[in-house]
Amino acid sequence: MxxxxxxxxxxxxxxxxxxxxxxxxxxxxxxxxxxxxxxxxxxxxxxxxxxxxxxxxxxxxxxxxxxxxxxxxxxxxxxxxxxxxxxxxxxxxxxxxxxxxxxxxxxxxxxxxxxxxxxxxxxxxxxxPREAPSEFLDYQTKTDLRLPFDGEWYVYWGGRTIFENHHAADQGQRFALDFLVLVEGSSHAGDGSANENYHAFGLPILAPGPGVVIAAVDGVPDNIPGVMNPDQPLGNYVVIDHQNGEYSFLAHLKQGSVAVQVGARVEPGDLLGLCGNSGNSSEPHLHYHLQNAPGFPGGQGLPAQFQSYTADGVMVERGEPVRGQVVAP
Structure with a gap:
């Protein structure tokens, strides 16, 4: 069945x-x-x-x-x-x-x-599944976060309900976000059979807040669109320790593009790598989540409240992007 x-x-x-x-x-x-x-x-x-x-x-x-x-x-x-x-x-x-x-x-x-x-x-x-239980539903993000990219991106998964966000079933990714880029309503040009067809592929991914890089993986091949790699779910990724009990995970980066090393100090807007299609990903996009521990899996997801961005053209001083919005710094 x-x-x-x-x-x-x-x-x-x-x-x-x-x-x-x-x-x-x-x-x-x-x-x-x-x-x-x-x-x-x-x-x-x-x-x-x-x-x-x-x-x-x-x-x-x-x-x-x-x-x-x-x-x-x-x-x-x-x-x-x-x-x-x-x-x-x-x-x-x-x-x-x-x-x-x-x-x-x-x-x-x-x-x-x-x-x-x-x-x-x-x-x-x-x-x-139903939403995973969380003790952090009323949590206020400590780090002053910016969106981890420039330009307009579409929130494909984001929000607190399972309908808005399939990550909500997982305690560690309870408030995770997936971003991609749309042009005239589509995430890709042509038939979408190559990563280069996708509007997000190769775009810069930026540090969302200050901190120290504690993990940086760069050797995972990008998938053919539609083929996923569940054995290496994050693909190429960067983890930032914001040194306040919050850790940012940025995943599915392009192979060979990661621009930081473990131990590097980053500031908001610094280049981390390029958007890719590595790991458990079916097409080029950025996965982002904030959690309370450095390991994956192992932590509990935290709400990520970003500062000073637009959602569907409306200024948001502090908020959490949700599925269906077009957001930009």
Missing amino acids: RRFVSLLLVVLLAAACAVPAAAEEDKLASGRRFTELFFGGAVDELWEVFDKPLRDVFGTVDGLRLFHTQIVSAFGAEPELVHDEITAMQGWLVYQALLKFGEAAPLLLIQWSYTEDGIIGGMFVSQV
Whole structure:
């Protein structure tokens, strides 16, 4: 059953852009209807609006019916909506909903990708964990942090809920962030098959605050986009001891680009390396998190409150970036 629950039926490798607020409610209605049809067992009605590539994944309507039966048997047929949202992704509307089936039961994420006229080209269903407990929910960052880059970057994962941030399930990365760069709604040019196609690849990554470099790894090869390296999850990375019980981790840097050595003193804005695609990464991006210990794994994640940055063009004196925002120093 695990194979079906985590089956990605159509992969759309691009970052999403928010749908204008005025149109959002109408767009959400279609995703909510597809979800109701699925859990209500209206498999034939859904099959009628699946496009050919999606039908090919299931083979026949009976394949979709089997998938429905497995999901309902595992989770139930009466989900309660926790949160949903709609985004635009390279010509598709992408609806995501977080569902629960009781207070203690696992959460379920369902995603539909469909056109303006209601043709479904993608479906994704996955069990998701709940947020890890943390004693630092009210923590105030001691270090004066700046964003670790220049220019505008998109917050792909960020926030305190599992819906906003898949890192939130892990105690050490409870408040972690993933940043990438979008141009006209996409993280890459061309077909995205090479790292050089990605707008973030090779951009400077900067020290977010003052401190001493206590770890610097530079020899991990960059992945081919879509291929990950879970054996070396951080890839090439730098760890900064801010000398106040806070440690910054900056990961997935480009092989051969790390510009600092262990023992070096850094100041905010100093060059650490270049954005890459090393480690447990599917495309070039920057992973950042703050924690209370120097080792990984081993510490507990801390909220990272950055100073004096813009989020979607609005000045933020002190805040935590969240998924979907475009941020800049």
